[in-house]
Structures are given as C-alpha cells and as structure tokens.
Amino acid sequence: MKTIKTLTSSVVxxxxxxxxxxxxxxxYDPTVDRTGLRNSYTISHEELRQVALEAANQVLIAxxxxxxxxxxxxxxxxxxxxxxxxxxxxxxxPDLNVAVINDVLQEVLFNSSLIDVxxxxxxxxxxxxxxxxxxxxxxxxxxxxxxxxxxxxxxxIVMRPKVVSNEVxxxxxxxxxxxxxxxxxxxxxxxxxxxxxxxLGFVKTRGAVGW
Amino acid sequence: xxxxxxxxxxxxxxxxxxxxxxxTTENADKNMTPTHIADARFVTDGFLRDRLALLNVRFxxxxxxxxxxxxxxxxxxxxxxxxxxxxxxxxxRYKFTWFDNNGMAVSTPLSDWQDKWILPGETVxxxxxxxxxxxxxxxxxxxxxx
Numbered sequence: 001m002k003t004i005k006t007l008t009s010s011v012v013x014x015x016x017x018x019x020x021x022x023x024x025x026x027x028y029d030p031t032v033d034r035t036g037l038r039n040s041y042t043i044s045h046e047e048l049r050q051v052a053l054e055a056a057n058q059v060l061i062a063x064x065x066x067x068x069x070x071x072x073x074x075x076x077x078x079x080x081x082x083x084x085x086x087x088x089x090x091x092x093x094p095d096l097n098v099a100v101i102n103d104v105l106q107e108v109l110f111n112s113s114l115i116d117v118x119x120x121x122x123x124x125x126x127x128x129x130x131x132x133x134x135x136x137x138x139x140x141x142x143x144x145x146x147x148x149x150x151x152x153x154x155x156x157i158v159m160r161p162k163v164v165s166n167e168v169x170x171x172x173x174x175x176x177x178x179x180x181x182x183x184x185x186x187x188x189x190x191x192x193x194x195x196x197x198x199x200l201g202f203v204k205t206r207g208a209v210g211w
Numbered sequence: 212x213x214x215x216x217x218x219x220x221x222x223x224x225x226x227x228x229x230x231x232x233x234x235t236t237e238n239a240d241k242n243m244t245p246t247h248i249a250d251a252r253f254v255t256d257g258f259l260r261d262r263l264a265l266l267n268v269r270f271x272x273x274x275x276x277x278x279x280x281x282x283x284x285x286x287x288x289x290x291x292x293x294x295x296x297x298x299x300x301x302x303x304r305y306k307f308t309w310f311d312n313n314g315m316a317v318s319t320p321l322s323d324w325q326d327k328w329i330l331p332g333e334t335v336x337x338x339x340x341x342x343x344x345x346x347x348x349x350x351x352x353x354x355x356x357x
Contacts, residue, residue, distance in 0.1 A: 061273035
C-alpha cells in the first residue's frame, strides 16, 4: 500500500514538474512577426497596426487632404494643427484602445512636415502644458522663462477613428467582420478632408467544446 | 484497362476543376504616362522569384511633394501543383525602407513588414510613400509568408 502511495505521489509530482516546465515566454517584434491571433471580443494590436500603416500611406498622398494642407499654408503661413477626438467604438469591447492608429498616423503626418500636432487640446491633451504656466507664481522660477499666456495654438483639424465589429454565426462557424474608419475634418468648416475605411475579418470554427 | 483510363480521366478532370486563377484584361492603348525606373535586384530565394514576377517599378512625386513608389507584381502560382503544394492565396510579406540624401535609412512606422495575400494570376501593387521630402531612394524586401 505504501509503495502504491509513493508511486502515485511520484507520478503526480513528476507530472506537475513537467507541466511547469512546459510554460514558456517567446519574445516577438510586432513590426516583423505576426501571431495571427484573433479574438471576436476585442481587437488585436496586429489588426490596428495593419489599418494604421495602410491609412498612413494613403493620407500622405490623398489629393483632397494635400489640397487642404497647401491651401491652409498659403492662407495662414503655417501648417495646420491636428488634435484627436474620442474614438467611435461600436465593438464588444468597451475598453477598446486604438492608440496605435492615432499614434502611427500622427507620427507619419508629423514627420512628413505636412501638419503640426497639438497636445494642448483634444483627447490626447496633457495637463502639464497648462500647468506649466502656473509656475509664474512661484518665486523660485525666472519669470522670463515661463511660457506666456495666449500663445497656445488651437487645432485646425481633428482626427476621429471609428471601429465597428459584427459577428455572424452559423452552426459551428463564426465570422467576425471589422470595419475601421478614419476621418480628418476641418474644424473651421466641419468638412471632412480625409476619409479612409478598411474592412478586416476572420472566421472561427467551433471545436467539440467551446470556441 | 478501360477502367484505368476512366479513372485517370476523372482524376485529371477533378484536378483541373480545383485550379482557378485570375484572368486579366485592360485597355491596350494607355493614357497614363508613368515614370519607370531601372531596378537592381538581389535574389536569395529563387522560388519566390519564380512564383512572383516583378513586372515594373514606377516612381513619381505625390501631390504633397513626397516621392511615391509602386512595384507591380503578378503571382505565377497558377499551376495545379503550385496550388496543391500550398494555400490558394499566396502570402507575401514586404517591407519598404527609405533613405535620405546621405544614404541613411529613415526609420518610420512605414518601414514595418506588411502582408499581402495574392490570388493565382492576380496582379498587385506594392506601394509606399516616402516619409519626408529628404527621402528619394528606397529598397523593397519581399519574402514568402508562412
């Protein structure tokens, strides 16, 4: 009896040891590698990045957007300033974060010298820009170095991402369609100066148990 | 003997039914006046070279003054064995790298690897826009996806 107990304990212990040994971490570079993982309840970084890169290539050469930028520069002697607005989220994920799309597009547009980007207003604003002006009341600061009031540049264009996700089920199959839309609008007149849409999708087939 | 011939014919018919590829038509007298440029190639994967024909490289300034490039390619995976050996769509990964006037690579999100799936016989375009006005040279890396 004792032998059986010892044997059983050894097998269980060995099994646990093996199972523990199976766990692994594999590092990958999202700019190079693809996991191919897709989930119907949330949107992967890969999907967002794919949309962002394709949109970035489009916005740099979109005729109506370029026309707007050139006209603005001719009339105002400077580049238009972009701010972000809230994402329109029509997916199952209430915490959807599309920062990848926003940041990639902003970076590409900013580096191309087509536009300026503001962090003083919009969804991506930082309080520290306004707060920095408060230090003029602190005697420890040289007042001539404090940012002056009335010098912040207001945004001229606003970017709004929109994501829609739909599911269709038929028997053991489930098709998930995503529709990404990126709008850039002229704040002065409200007209859209750039629009990009991209559908993505995948099909999952249910196994014997669960998805 | 008759049965063997019938089986062979049936197998061929079934096999040919599996092969579908893209046919293409276009206007013969073109209105466009693209700027074709000479290209230099360095091949390490002969299979990829034989399966994906690079037809031409076009280079032109975009409306905003940035350069843009388009490499046109056609999937030659149209044979029966090509399609039996792999999935119907040909998965290609590609990456554009842009260089400034000093020959330095400019790192931007546009330099990431991207994916394209090509139907047999389909003609596709790999396009990229220079990240800044200082970039006038490019390199395209292509590889088969898995």
